[in-house]
Amino acid sequence: MTPQRINELLTVYRDGLLNDTLPFWIKHCVDREYGGFMFALDRDGTVIDTDKGIWQQGRFTWLLSTLYNTVEPRAEWLELAKHGIDFIRKHGFDADGRMFFQVTREGRPVRKRRYIFSETFATIALAAYSKATGDKQAQQEALDLFKLIIRYLTTPGLIPPKFNPETRAGKALAIPMILIVTAQILREAVDDPTLCNEWINRCIAEIERDFMKPEFKAVLETVGPNGEFIDHFDGRMMCPGHAIEAAWFTLHEAKLRNNDPHLLKIGTTILDWMWTWGWDQEYGGIIYYRDAKGLPVQEYWHDMKFWWPQNEAIIATLLAYQMTGDEKYAQWHQQIHDWAYTYFPDPEYGEWYGYLHRDGRISVPLKGNMWKGPFHLPRMQWYCWKLLEEMAV
Secondary structure, eight states: OOHHHHHHHHHHHHHHIIIIIHHHHHHHHBOTTTSSBOOEEOTTSOEEEOOEEHHHHHHHHHHHHHHHHHTOOOHHHHHHHHHHHHHHHHHSBOTTSOBOSEEOTTOOEEEOOSSSHHHHHHHHHHHHHHHHHOOHHHHHHHHHHHHHHHHHHHSTTSSOOSSOHHHHOOEETHHHHHHHHHHHHHHTTSSOOHHHHHHHHHHHHHIIIIIEETTTTEEOSEEOTTSOOOOSHHHHEEOHHHHHHHHHHHHHHHHHTTSOHHHHHHHHHHHHHHHHHHBOTTTOSBOSOEETTSOOOSSTTTTOEEHHHHHHHHHHHHHHHHHHOOHHHHHHHHHHHHHHHHHSBOTTTOSBOSEEOTTSOEEEOOSOSSSOSSSHHHHHHHHHHHHHHHHHO
16 A cells, blocks of 8 residues: 555545446436436446435445545535435435335325434434534434434334244344444434444444354344344354444444544554455455355356345445554555446446446346435545545645
């Protein structure tokens, strides 16, 4: 990681974000007629479905507000963030305070899920927007929504279980993982960090205690209520990209706490384990699913290369290198960066493809759907750009 390499990478991430990724979405996704954003886009930006994911509205609104806060106070970014906040406030909430997952273009509810991810992304959107504007209402809304999430997660019976708990009780890595970063972002906007710190500590401890399995050198996606190993398809499954995302959230927290050695050890251990499981030795890139016992995985897309695990691995390896100076992480970063930038970017229309076959061939040319939008890629470009600015000093 020479000074020349640092400057080259900084330029790739910064210019990719400001001159490619962000302009693509701003040009094509903004709905001036009904509000909010439409993210289901074909390769060239043509809208191919007008339904709107509420969690996606929150994700893009967070990005726009964060760029306003950390890059420069561009009026366009703040106006578009308000455009997202207005749609979320008007159409995102059900009568019980929970949020919808999917609505029509006009904002009529299509689907409401048992998960709390619409709420977490609305929390970070409102938090970042309040920081950008000084909007005390948005600050309070973000805090209230976070408290609602906690209430639903900690009160038995409020969220229906995915499986029959009398037969097979379990819990998912996704919950503590997403709560870490939600609390980190909320903490930047609220006056008292106590609640956020409490939940960050609690969730990192839960991941370490219950989801990290030294016997497999792996982080599992699903475990029993007390971390028990569930020897079935779901219980053996690992998603390396997901775990690597948790790794860099933990490393980020370690960095904020003056390179806290315990958190640094957790984050690097997760990264080390899951890089070994996730990196495709034959074709390169981070593979989607693996089985902790090395058995066949039931999901048919298990060996595909989705865009977002590559994004998370790019962040995690660069952050681990910055914090430890271990050349292993610089090498891993170069591997994943070079592979991803060889196969995912679309030089003709911009942005990245989302879904590749194992060998890097394009599976589907769309740029957005209910799952892919302006979040993982631009977050990676923004975060790595800022890391490299620190490293270049």
